[in-house]
Each structure stands twice: as C-alpha cells, then as structure tokens.
Amino acid sequence: xxxDFNTLSNVIRLPHKYAAGPTFTRFYNGLKxxxxxxxxxxxCKKVFVPARSYCPDCLKNLDEWVEVSQEGEVVAWAYSDRExxxxxxKPPVVIALIKLDGTDCNFLHLVGGIKMENPDEVKSVIxxxxxxxxxxNDEKRGHMLDIRxxxxxx
Amino acid sequence: MExxxxxxxxxxxxxxxxxxxxxPTWTRFFKGLKEEIIYGTRCPKCGRVLxxxxxxxxxCFVETDNWVEVSQEGALISWAxxEYEYFGMPTKPPFIGALIKLDGTDTNFLHLxxxxxxxxxEYVRETVKNGMKVKAVWKEEKEGHILDIKYFAPVK
Amino acid sequence: xxxxxxxxGSGQTxxxxxxxxxYPELVKEAVDAVFENTxxxxxxxDGVVSGTMPSMMEGVALTHFYFADVLRSVGKPILKTExxxxxxxxxxxxxxxxxxxxxxxxxxxxxxxxxxxxxxxxTMTTVLEPFYQRFFISGAPGIFSMQSQEWSVRFGIPEDxxxxxxxxxxxxxxxxxxDNPYAHIKKKLTEDEINNARIITYPVRLWDVCPNSxxxxxxxxxxxxxxxxxxxxxxWVKGLGYSGEEYWxxxxxxxxxxxAIDAARQAYDMAGIKNPRKELxxxxxxxxxxxxxxxxxxxxxxxxxxKACDLTLQGTFSREGELPCDPSGGTLCTxxxxxxxxxxxxxxxxxxxxxxxxxxxxxxxxxxxxxxxxVDQYNGVxxxxxxx
Numbered sequence: 001x002x003x004d005f006n007t008l009s010n011v012i013r014l015p016h017k018y019a020a021g022p023t024f025t026r027f028y029n030g031l032k033x034x035x036x037x038x039x040x041x042x043x044c045k046k047v048f049v050p051a052r053s054y055c056p057d058c059l060k061n062l063d064e065w066v067e068v069s070q071e072g073e074v075v076a077w078a079y080s081d082r083e084x085x086x087x088x089x090k091p092p093v094v095i096a097l098i099k100l101d102g103t104d105c106n107f108l109h110l111v112g113g114i115k116m117e118n119p120d121e122v123k124s125v126i127x128x129x130x131x132x133x134x135x136x137n138d139e140k141r142g143h144m145l146d147i148r149x150x151x152x153x154x
Numbered sequence: 155m156e157x158x159x160x161x162x163x164x165x166x167x168x169x170x171x172x173x174x175x176x177x178p179t180w181t182r183f184f185k186g187l188k189e190e191i192i193y194g195t196r197c198p199k200c201g202r203v204l205x206x207x208x209x210x211x212x213x214c215f216v217e218t219d220n221w222v223e224v225s226q227e228g229a230l231i232s233w234a235x236x237e238y239e240y241f242g243m244p245t246k247p248p249f250i251g252a253l254i255k256l257d258g259t260d261t262n263f264l265h266l267x268x269x270x271x272x273x274x275x276e277y278v279r280e281t282v283k284n285g286m287k288v289k290a291v292w293k294e295e296k297e298g299h300i301l302d303i304k305y306f307a308p309v310k
Numbered sequence: 311x312x313x314x315x316x317x318x319g320s321g322q323t324x325x326x327x328x329x330x331x332x333y334p335e336l337v338k339e340a341v342d343a344v345f346e347n348t349x350x351x352x353x354x355x356d357g358v359v360s361g362t363m364p365s366m367m368e369g370v371a372l373t374h375f376y377f378a379d380v381l382r383s384v385g386k387p388i389l390k391t392e393x394x395x396x397x398x399x400x401x402x403x404x405x406x407x408x409x410x411x412x413x414x415x416x417x418x419x420x421x422x423x424x425x426x427x428x429x430x431x432x433t434m435t436t437v438l439e440p441f442y443q444r445f446f447i448s449g450a451p452g453i454f455s456m457q458s459q460e461w462s463v464r465f466g467i468p469e470d471x472x473x474x475x476x477x478x479x480x481x482x483x484x485x486x487x488x489d490n491p492y493a494h495i496k497k498k499l500t501e502d503e504i505n506n507a508r509i510i511t512y513p514v515r516l517w518d519v520c521p522n523s524x525x526x527x528x529x530x531x532x533x534x535x536x537x538x539x540x541x542x543x544x545x546w547v548k549g550l551g552y553s554g555e556e557y558w559x560x561x562x563x564x565x566x567x568x569x570a571i572d573a574a575r576q577a578y579d580m581a582g583i584k585n586p587r588k589e590l591x592x593x594x595x596x597x598x599x600x601x602x603x604x605x606x607x608x609x610x611x612x613x614x615x616x617k618a619c620d621l622t623l624q625g626t627f628s629r630e631g632e633l634p635c636d637p638s639g640g641t642l643c644t645x646x647x648x649x650x651x652x653x654x655x656x657x658x659x660x661x662x663x664x665x666x667x668x669x670x671x672x673x674x675x676x677x678x679x680x681x682x683x684x685v686d687q688y689n690g691v692x693x694x695x696x697x698x
Binding site: 161163166168172174176180184204206212231232233234235236237238240241242243244245247249251252253261262264265266275301 | 329330366369429431432435439440441442443444445446447448449451452453455456457459460463509510511512556557558559560561
Binding site for chain 1: 160161162163164165166167168169170171172173174175176177181241242
C-alpha cells in the first residue's frame with residue numbers, strides 16, 4: 001500500500017568563527033612550518049598531541065612545548081567510501097589513529113599515498129603497527145590538513 | 155573585557171539539509187491555502203477553534219478532527235516592525251510581524267501586515283493600530299506555503 | 311519538597327568577546343574558579359550538569375561531550391540541559407533536584423556560551439519549525455517588541471512614560487555594571503543617548519537590548535551534610551517554580567503572562583513568601599530587554615499590572631530602592647545565553663551571603679533569580695535565602 005507524504009526541503013546554514021586560542025594558534029603556526037607540536041604535563045609527564053592547554057587527567061595548565069616525531073605506528077584505521085552532505089574532502093578516505101613516536105596519546109588523522117580503490121587494497125598495506133610518516137602539502141596555511149596524510153614508511 | 159586579538163580564528167559555515175515531514179494535518183492545511191481557504195480545527199471538549207489547524211488540542215489533549223473554514227478577516231492584536239537583518243533570515247526586512255485574531259477563532263494567527271508603505275516608521279506607527287481590522291491578501295501563484303497569504307492588509 | 315539543598319560557591323568568567331580562548335578553555339576558567347572558591351577538588355563531585363543554548367550556536371553539537379575534560383566529568387554521570395534562555399535556571403533546577411533527591415552530595419553545574427562564534431539570531435530562529443512560525447519570528451527583538459507593545463496599549467500606558475521607564479532601567483543597569491567585575495558592557499550613558507539610540511525594532515533601541523557575550527558560570531550545589539562541613543557561609547534554595555506555554559506563539563496571552571506568573575507563585579509558595587516586594591531584598595530578573603523587564607516586575611507581583619513604569623520612575627527597583635533589581639547589571643549588560651540564567655542564581659547567592667563586593671545590597675537575606683526560555687514560552691524562578 002503506497003503511502004503518499006509530503007516533505008519540506010530546507011537547508012539550515014549557520015556561519016561560525018571558532019576561536020583557536022593561544023594553544024591551537026601556536027600548534028597551527030607549527031604546522032605552517034612543517035612541525036608537529038605537543039605539550040608535556042609537569043605532573044604526569046605525558047606528551048599530548050595536538051598540543052593541549054591543560055592535562056585532562058591532572059587538570060594542570062601545560063606550557064612546556066616539544067616538537068614531536070612525525071613518524072609513528074598505526075593503532076587503528078577505518079575505510080570510508082560513503083559521501084555525506086558537507087563532508088570535508090571526498091571519499092574514499094582512510095581515517096586512522098596514529099601513535100607518533102614519543103607521545104602518549106593517539107593522533108587522529110588520515111592515511112594516504114596508497115592504493116585505496118577498495119578496503120582489501122588498504123588491508124594489504126596497512127595493519128596495526130604499520131609505520132607511517134607525515135606527508136605535507138607544499139602550500140601550508142596553518143590547518144590540520146597541511147599534513148595531507150600519513151603514508152607508510154618504505 | 156576585550157583581550158588583544160592575535161590568536162587565530164577558524165571561519166567555517168555549517169550547512170545541514172533537512173526533509174521535514176508535513177504529516178496529514180499540515181498537508182491538509184496547506185492544500186487549503188492553495189485554494190485560498192484558511193482552515194482551523196475545533197476542539198470537541200473546550201470548543202476552541204485553533205488556527206492553523208491542529209491535530210489535537212494542547213489544553214484538553216483530545217484529537218481535534220473537526221475542520222472548519224475560518225474567516226479571513228480579523229483584529230490586529232500586536233505587531234512589530236523589523237528592519238534589521240541577520241544571516242539567512244527567512245523573511246527579508248523591512249516587514250511587520252503580527253498576531254491577528256481571525257474572527258470566530260480562539261488563537262492568534264502569526265503572519266505579516268502589509269499593503270502599506272514601510273519606508274517611514276513614523277507613518278507605520280500612525281497607521282497600524284492594535285485592534286484595527288485586517289484581511290488576508292493572497293498571492294497569485296500559490297504553492298501550499300504559509301506565504302501563499304502575502305500578508306494581511308488593513309480593511310478600509 | 312526534597313532534602314535541603316545549599317549553594318556553596320560559584321565562579322564566573324570575565325564576559326566579552328573572548329576570542330583569546332577556545333570554548334572549552336573558557337568553560338575551564340569558570341570551573342577552576344568555583345573549585346578555588348569552595349576549596350573542593352573535582353574528585354569530590356558526584357555528578358555534573360552542563361547547559362548551553364542550541365549548541366549549533368558555536369557549531370559543535372552536544373557540547374557536554376566536547377567539555378568532558380574541562381568539566382572533569384570523565385568517569386562521572388553527566389546531564390545536559392538546553393532550554394534556550396532559561397538554560398541557566400534549568401541548570402540550577404537540575405543541580406537542585408539531584409541533591410534534593412538524596413542521590414548526591416555535591417553536584418557541579420556549568421552554563422556556558424560563546425555567542426561571538428556564531429550568529430545568535432540565525433541560531434535562535436531554528437527553534438521555530440520551517441512550516442509556519444519561522445517566517446514571522448525573526449529573532450528575539452521582534453517578539454519582545456510585539457509583547458511590550460501589546461502590554462503598553464492594553465494598560466493604556468502613554469508611550470513617553472514607557473520610554474522614560476525603560477530609559478531609567480537602561481541607565482541604572484549600565485551604571486550598576488561598573489560595580490560588577492564580571493560584567494560585559496560597561497558604558498557610561500546619558501538619558502539622551504539612550505532615548506535617541508539606533509532603533510532595533512520600535513520601541514526597542516540599541517541600549518534597551520542585551521549584548522552578545524561570551525562567558526561561563528559554574529556553581530556547586532550541596533547536601534546539608536556537605537554544607538555543614540565546608541566551613542563557610544552558604545546559601546539555601548528556598549523555593550523554585552517553572553512553567554511553560556504552548557509552542558504556538560499566538561495561543562496564550564503574553565501580557566498577563568501566565569507561565570511567568572505561575573513560576574513566581576510556585577517559588578513564592580515553596581519559600582513562604584506572601585508579599586514579594588517587601589520580603590525579597592534583591593531580585594536578579596532575566597532582562598535582555600528593558601521593556602520586558604517592566605512586564606516581569608508585574609508578573610512577579612512586585613506591583614500591580616500597568617504600574618511598573620510608575621514605580622520604576624520613582625526608583626523603587628533601583629539599587630537604593632525598596633526592591634533592587636539586577637544590581638549586577640543583569641542580562642542587559644551581560645548575556646552569554648547558556649550561562650545567563652545561572653549568573654542570576656550565582657548573583658542571588660552572592661548577595662545573600664554578603665559576597666557581592668561593590669554591588670552588594672546591604673543586609674540582603676532573600677533573593678530571587680529568574681530566566682525565560684524559548685519564544686516567550688517558559689519561565690523559571692528560584693528563591694535563594696541565607697538561612698536553611
């Protein structure tokens with residue numbers, strides 16, 4: 001039994017200006033120079049990346065900055081070929097958690113520079129523990145995607 | 155307290171699409187507008203005529219499926235002239251938003267007052283008065299939308 | 311009524327255009343302040359309540375997730391409340407209910423907003439559905455102007471008297487803000503400047519309207535056991551009331567505004583207040599618009615309907631008057647929507663514990679805090695007292 005219904009199509013558009021604050025500003029400026037910065041907690045000594053202004057465990061303000069390694073291991077990854085409205089970038093993408101050497105949290109970014117027509121192609125190259133390295137855009141603007149993606153270290 | 159701004163600001167725009175279901179009540183109400191009819195529904199318990207038509211009375215919590223064609227004339231209850239603009243405003247200024255008590259109904263209908271020169275606020279204030287009689291003026295082309303009624307104009 | 315509930319401390323951020331910090335960093339300022347104020351640590355807290363206006367204001371949905379680290383809610387139960395303008399009062403209510411139920415001893419309650427990161431009118435418009443009301447309710451000023459206009463015409467109050475009373479309110483509050491270290495707008499104004507300011511929606515002019523403020527407020531609600539342990543002067547929740555009307559703006563009379571009248575009456579009944587103007591020492595009324603503040607005085611029984619203008623012009627509601635209203639400058643000078651209602655509760659608590667500093671009302675023992683939410687849809691009132 002076919003039901004007949006109407007819908008009202010509408011798009012809500014809302015503009016935003018997100019304050020980056022001193023910490024993200026310094027982190028983004030680091031990306032502009034091809035550097036990845038982290039901060040160290042004076043209490044628990046954990047290294048956080050991206051740089052944070054406070055330690056979520058000790059709730060202390062963090063002002064000790066360190067340039068972290070641009071290489072690390074893949075901890076987990078997911079392959080996505082679905083497009084959704086307003087997606088930043090186009091599928092397929094491989095989203096990954098990467099443990100950069102010398103840090104204490106997992107960095108969320110993309111894996112790329114590999115064949116990714118389908119998940120099997122990715123699986124043959126990327127596993128938990130695969131070593132990857134940041135690959136940068138030539139033009140940098142102080143944005144998380146100045147790092148185009150992390151690619152396997154050959 | 156304003157601190158000196160030498161920190162970055164990330165500018166972005168969120169656009170999210172929606173498909174809102176009209177449901178049977180709005181569908182029937184808007185079909186009515188297409189035919190230049192304003193529908194209300196009468197509550198069997200309290201007897202109030204609710205407009206736009208509703209599927210239930212929010213005071214008695216009973217279904218209101220007694221549909222009535224309501225008058226297109228009524229008294230102006232309150233109004234405000236809007237001249238400022240913000241991002242994505244659905245109705246562009248200047249316009250007069252108003253509450254109108256259509257004759258024979260028991261809720262105030264939210265719509266526009268029009269058919270008068272809005273360029274001079276002084277003139278508007280002298281012309282638009284609470285209690286004055288207004289009447290629906292329709293668009294030529296109707297699409298089953300609340301603005302099929304162009305506005306309510308003062309009755310001479 | 312549940313178990314007695316105390317307010318043992320609060321923390322407010324400096325309000326303004328806070329592009330110097332990210333949103334969570336701003337919230338952290340208020341949270342750090344309340345822990346410093348009370349001498350407690352995050353580990354003492356049993357649960358957290360977070361609140362904002364529609365979180366699309368800042369472009370991040372369900373901000374209590376985003377704030378988990380700064381609220382120190384990791385490993386704790388958390389609730390989110392969003393009731394638009396009345397969010398702050400709803401936050402206070404939620405903290406109160408949680409402790410009054412006997413299921414918690416210490417609840418952290420945090421309201422926040424970064425109005426300047428988005429477009430407040432565009433965001434507020436999404437409170438209305440896209441079939442009908444969204445086309446006519448274009449932002450807050452239109453609604454409040456309609457309401458004020460209907461009120462002044464119904465009670466036959468001459469336009470110039472309404473204008474004079476609104477100007478008096480604007481002058482008083484903008485002056486009061488200078489004595490509130492956290493207030494946003496601190497501007498010396500003259501009557502002339504207020505009367506001739508740019509029109510927003512007639513009769514509302516620029517200085518009749520609140521600013522868009524960034525800020526956060528944190529408070530800790532405590533059981534009697536904890537209040538006794540804390541070793542400092544605390545205040546007590548004596549009464550509360552909250553009431554709302556239909557979604558349809560035209561369904562209820564917004565002049566004899568029943569939900570405002572009922573919210574106050576519920577709170578007064580619980581607190582045992584019969585004559586609010588005499589028994590309250592200070593009232594922090596939610597006042598984003600000067601004209602609407604006059605109507606709130608009437609709905610809350612501070613005076614008869616139609617009489618608020620006369621009493622305002624006599625100075626009844628000024629700082630030296632019989633019932634000082636908004637000695638903090640109120641929402642008119644500082645409006646971070648998700649925190650605003652909570653700021654009213656924080657100010658009321660500061661007043662009755664003698665901690666309001668330069669804007670202290672001498673001898674204050676009983677205070678009212680209030681906030682309104684939606685398109686004139688909901689009102690909440692809380693009575694705070696110095697004795698249990």
